[in-house]
Amino acid sequence: MKYNYNAVYKKGNAGSRSIIGLLSLALLFFSVNLSAQDCVTGSDQVPLSGNAISNYTSGVFPDDVLFFEDFGNSPFPLTTENNFGRMTSPYMPENSFEFGIPYPNSNISEENDIENNYYAVVSPLYIRKGWNPNSLGWYFWTRDYEGIASHRPLVYDKSGEDSGAVMAINAGNVQAPFYQRDAQLQMGASYKVSLSWFVVNSPSQLAVDVLDKQSGDVLGTIKTGGIWGASSDWEETELYFNVPVETEACKIRDVVISFRNELQQHSGNDYYVDDLKVEKVQEAPLDAITLICPSPPLCSTSGVHSVNLNSLYSGTLPSDVVLRWFNTPNRTGSPVVNPNSVSTSGTYYAFFYSSSQDCYNTDNSTASVVVSIIAPCEDGGTTEPCTKPGNLNLGGDVTKVGISTLSTQTEGWPEMIHNGFLALESRDKGMVISRVSSSSVVLDPKEGMLVYDNADNCVKLYNGLEWKCIEKSCNE
Ligand SMILES: [Ca+2]
Numbered sequence: 001m002k003y004n005y006n007a008v009y010k011k012g013n014a015g016s017r018s019i020i021g022l023l024s025l026a027l028l029f030f031s032v033n034l035s036a037q038d039c040v041t042g043s044d045q046v047p048l049s050g051n052a053i054s055n056y057t058s059g060v061f062p063d064d065v066l067f068f069e070d071f072g073n074s075p076f077p078l079t080t081e082n083n084f085g086r087m088t089s090p091y092m093p094e095n096s097f098e099f100g101i102p103y104p105n106s107n108i109s110e111e112n113d114i115e116n117n118y119y120a121v122v123s124p125l126y127i128r129k130g131w132n133p134n135s136l137g138w139y140f141w142t143r144d145y146e147g148i149a150s151h152r153p154l155v156y157d158k159s160g161e162d163s164g165a166v167m168a169i170n171a172g173n174v175q176a177p178f179y180q181r182d183a184q185l186q187m188g189a190s191y192k193v194s195l196s197w198f199v200v201n202s203p204s205q206l207a208v209d210v211l212d213k214q215s216g217d218v219l220g221t222i223k224t225g226g227i228w229g230a231s232s233d234w235e236e237t238e239l240y241f242n243v244p245v246e247t248e249a250c251k252i253r254d255v256v257i258s259f260r261n262e263l264q265q266h267s268g269n270d271y272y273v274d275d276l277k278v279e280k281v282q283e284a285p286l287d288a289i290t291l292i293c294p295s296p297p298l299c300s301t302s303g304v305h306s307v308n309l310n311s312l313y314s315g316t317l318p319s320d321v322v323l324r325w326f327n328t329p330n331r332t333g334s335p336v337v338n339p340n341s342v343s344t345s346g347t348y349y350a351f352f353y354s355s356s357q358d359c360y361n362t363d364n365s366t367a368s369v370v371v372s373i374i375a376p377c378e379d380g381g382t383t384e385p386c387t388k389p390g391n392l393n394l395g396g397d398v399t400k401v402g403i404s405t406l407s408t409q410t411e412g413w414p415e416m417i418h419n420g421f422l423a424l425e426s427r428d429k430g431m432v433i434s435r436v437s438s439s440s441v442v443l444d445p446k447e448g449m450l451v452y453d454n455a456d457n458c459v460k461l462y463n464g465l466e467w468k469c470i471e472k473s474c475n476e
């Protein structure tokens with residue numbers, strides 16, 4: 001369809017003009033019912049850009065690299081306090097590989113030895129230090145930095161530094177994920193997943209799943225080749241996937257990219273991974289997979305439960321014209337009262353309306369959008385997220401410290417507020433917390449830290465892993 005708006009108005013047609021001539025101007029204004037096609041010329045339909053779903057907004061993707069992981073460096077010198085250089089990863093999924101606690105911090109040999117289904121982020125040169133020195137029988141990971149004899153050469157991480165860390169994984173019979181991260185994909189784009197892996201004990205095979213964050217659906221899986229003999233050097237692997245172009249039925253944005261063991265085998269299947277990277281690329285090889293579309297979500301945790309119909313208009317409004325929306329193609333019933341915030345699923349039909357001419361561009365609109373409002377997940381998706389005021393009547397310790405701008409404080413303030421440390425009081429002033437250009441400028445943030453992010457216009461909380469806007473949700 002082409003939409004070509006000349007924004008030319010004409011009033012009436014030849015037939016109606018002959019009637020007009022017999023009528024007074026006032027009568028004309030109130031009684032002549034212009035046919036819709038006479039109201040706006042150039043087109044009879046309103047150009048729209050697709051349908052609307054309440055938990056989806058097209059993203060902005062300034063960075064081509066979604067994430068890169070080199071696992072940093074093991075602490076040095078090696079002590080029992082720092083687990084002999086062994087570290088955990090915040091991206092190890094729950095209920096998957098467990099941290100291989102070294103000896104003597106743990107007396108469990110499976111943990112010390114990073115046995116099947118255990119892992120550690122650690123420099124390969126330091127692994128042996130976590131072994132029980134009286135039980136080195138199963139020690140096979142690599143020669144350690146003290147140079148104890150082994151038939152293997154020293155294995156360094158990808159950085160080549162002594163303390164450069166890898167994720168050491170002892171895979172078993174379960175196709176367990178060992179590293180997974182949230183990411184936002186751009187529809188129609190192509191991505192490259194690259195990783196380096198060193199098979200200490202063969203055989204091994206890895207896979208990467210792309211999961212829909214909302215539904216958990218696996219949208220695509222890409223596998224490395226299998227390695228059937230121990231590596232003599234790092235294996236560099238590049239895997240690719242495409243994201244389908246956006247359609248009314250297919251919207252992908254928030255995903256989880258999950259690296260996992262592909263080979264279901266206890267024996268062998270032990271390896272290091274390093275330099276995991278996911279980045280957008282101009283194009284993928286011809287044999288790259290394309291993600292499938294996720295099933296529609298049953299409920300939404302996005303906090304967005306309405307859509308703006310007017311935002312779907314893709315043209316330039318002719319002068320003197322506003323958009324009006326109806327639930328029927330022939331404008332029966334009343335126009336939608338607040339099209340900027342529609343919270344009821346259904347099909348909505350668009351019309352141009354000229355208030356000065358009091359007419360619509362057509363009697364039968366085929367310009368429609370299907371609105372899908374995804375209920376919030378709280379309470380089975382039946383109610384909006386809630387907030388509740390704190391209970392001030394619980395008793396307990398009083399709040400001893402207060403800062404007030406009032407010349408006369410409220411009687412009993414701040415002791416009347418229970419179990420607090422510090423109370424602030426003002427009739428007309430707010431508390432101002434640190435305002436930063438972006439939360440990313442905060443070096444080494446601490447869990448529980450708060451800032452106001454000027455770029456995202458929200459108060460953000462650092463949860464120990466990432467900064468997140470504080471949003472409306474139930475206090476339970
Ligand atoms: Ca590394």
Ligand SMILES: [Ca+2]
Nearest residue numbers: 171266268269
């Ligand atoms: Ca194994």
